Amino acid sequence: DSGVTQTPKHLITATGQRVTLRCSPRSGDLSVYWYQQSLDQGLQFLIQYYNGEERAKGNILERFSAQQFPDLHSELNLSSLELGDSALYFCASSRGGDYGYTFGSGTRLTVV
């Protein structure tokens, strides 16, 4: 157990639907990062939050949004889902002053 909890582990949904992925960071970590890993591709940075505020944005689609709550857990919302959104979505957290991330085990999203 890495200390970063992601739920659900698996999600199957239809095109056009909306889903919410949840992440609880490791205790004491202020930064949360979301990454997407599509088939045979590397980890693509989506967005970072630090202590409740958006800190950096990557290649995140407008159909996607995220937030970090006062208790530091984060949610990634994916709407108007398309087949190409099928991927592994990883959440990672860090203390904020270092570069080492701790990753969760990911949510596998399948859009049918």
Added chain:
Amino acid sequence: DQQVKQNSPSLSVQEGRISILNCDYTNSMFDYFLWYKKYPAEGPTFLISISSIKDKNEDGRFTVFLNKSAKHLSLHIVPSQPGDSAVYFCAASGLGTSGSRLTFGEGTQLTVNP
């Protein structure tokens, strides 16, 4: 624009031999580099890192080498063990404030044969 590139999607070595995984980067602002290992159905786990002020960092069987002029780093695993079979991601980070984002390569699947 792929700023961190791992050109070998896969590598196969014999148990006991050396595994060398390579990574190239293009962004000269990167100053910290990391390697992560990923097993199936798990998230990536941190393996070893190196700051740009060094050219080598060693941790047990794992050594990372950094060649700043060539914008190249490599991970050496000696001796390789079957349990090392996993996907290895190279990652880089630039100057920044707390919680700096990491840019990852595509990963290299290492298979260590008994």
